Amino acid sequence: MKKTLITLLLLGMSAVPVFAADTIKIAITGPFTGGSAPMGASMRDGAKVAITEINAGGGISVAGKKMQIEVIERDDEAKNDRGALIAQELASMNDLSGVIGTVNTGVVLAGDKHFQEKGITKIITPAAGSASMTQWSKAGVADLSIFRFAAHDGIQSEMVVEEAINRKLTKVAIMYDSTNYGVSGRDDMMEQIKKQGNKLEVVASEKFNIGDKDMTAQLLRAKSAGAQAVLIWGIGPELAAFANGMAKMEMKVPLIGGWTLSMSNFIDNAGKNGNGTLMPQTFIEEAITPKAKTFIDSYHKAYNVDRIASPVSAAQGYDAVYIFAAAIKQAQSTDTKKIKEALEDLRDPVDGVIATWKHPFSKWNPADETTHEAFRREQVVMGMVQDGHVVFGNDADRKRLIKNASK
Numbered sequence: 001m002k003k004t005l006i007t008l009l010l011l012g013m014s015a016v017p018v019f020a021a022d023t024i025k026i027a028i029t030g031p032f033t034g035g036s037a038p039m040g041a042s043m044r045d046g047a048k049v050a051i052t053e054i055n056a057g058g059g060i061s062v063a064g065k066k067m068q069i070e071v072i073e074r075d076d077e078a079k080n081d082r083g084a085l086i087a088q089e090l091a092s093m094n095d096l097s098g099v100i101g102t103v104n105t106g107v108v109l110a111g112d113k114h115f116q117e118k119g120i121t122k123i124i125t126p127a128a129g130s131a132s133m134t135q136w137s138k139a140g141v142a143d144l145s146i147f148r149f150a151a152h153d154g155i156q157s158e159m160v161v162e163e164a165i166n167r168k169l170t171k172v173a174i175m176y177d178s179t180n181y182g183v184s185g186r187d188d189m190m191e192q193i194k195k196q197g198n199k200l201e202v203v204a205s206e207k208f209n210i211g212d213k214d215m216t217a218q219l220l221r222a223k224s225a226g227a228q229a230v231l232i233w234g235i236g237p238e239l240a241a242f243a244n245g246m247a248k249m250e251m252k253v254p255l256i257g258g259w260t261l262s263m264s265n266f267i268d269n270a271g272k273n274g275n276g277t278l279m280p281q282t283f284i285e286e287a288i289t290p291k292a293k294t295f296i297d298s299y300h301k302a303y304n305v306d307r308i309a310s311p312v313s314a315a316q317g318y319d320a321v322y323i324f325a326a327a328i329k330q331a332q333s334t335d336t337k338k339i340k341e342a343l344e345d346l347r348d349p350v351d352g353v354i355a356t357w358k359h360p361f362s363k364w365n366p367a368d369e370t371t372h373e374a375f376r377r378e379q380v381v382m383g384m385v386q387d388g389h390v391v392f393g394n395d396a397d398r399k400r401l402i403k404n405a406s407k
Helices: 002-011 037-056 080-091 105-118 131-138 153-166 180-195 216-224 237-248 264-274 290-303 311-331 336-343 395-405
Strands: 023-030 060-062 065-075 096-101 122-124 146-148 171-177 201-208 230-233 255-257 278-281 381-386 389-392
Touching (some): 023 311, 080 105, 105 122, 105 180, 131 146, 153 230, 237 255, 311 336, 389 395
Parallel strands (some): 023 096, 171 230
Antiparallel strands (some): 060 065
């Protein structure tokens, strides 16, 4: 009965939003249209599953009063200038409890300064590159209202480089898009190669632009240089152009890269040419635990799909809402600054679909960005594309997650 109620509420959520005098206003922002939409829309919809569950259960108890969550949606279209305008608008709202969202690094860099200036608590999810957090440590910001709920690029690049080394490869090509995200990812991979003992020689480093459809020139240079793998950092459609180009020129080497290789616009555009592609993941769309099954079933029924466009994004949106809700409950306030303080010292574990989150954040230390980063290496696994889906790339990871969930 409860599942049916939640599904019905979700189906009508966009048409009948919650508006009341005593609501907790949370903004969800991201690219809900355009090339990054699989990430942004999946995050938004995963967050809505969580919000509907919370509201259906009576809401959040604040100072003896049950309060419902009110959602404010804004589509930044993955455009930096639009993201900045949205941030300015939201930051001017006196009764906004916080913000969840953002995908593109450039949008974060353009907009988050407005949230920080006004002290608006924000949890970045599902993505954004390293610069989204390092900008604050470089600026020496003493008190930060921005948190991130994603596997940061340091973790991902470490896993990508480690995968190539474990395969006994010695020569690799690095491909990256020309956005802040792509350039940051390239730098992270280069740094990891150095950290892991320079066991990989970068024989080609090639850039591509958003919208490029033919990657022949980059791949020819990589192939002629003897690359034994392609390590790649980009968003989605362009990544598929690499997989298809590699198949066309019979370049049979591993394609390994950031988590965005799991997006539907890579998998669908690459087709069978995407099989075997490897990428770090925080969530695999497989019902390996009761919690995962409930989440996947609720999402599928609510949005009438049999596959989540970006499972990582959806799961992170879902868990981020529950973490934010736990901070509101602990703070016993809808005040964004008090919620920020609670996030830095969450006392009770939060049962999420990705993990049980125990003290995910701590007090901001500008010398250590991970104080406002929730994910650690143990919460990330290697995924692999197989016939239109992302599966566990390593069965040991699957068994580990099942074992951890049963504790």
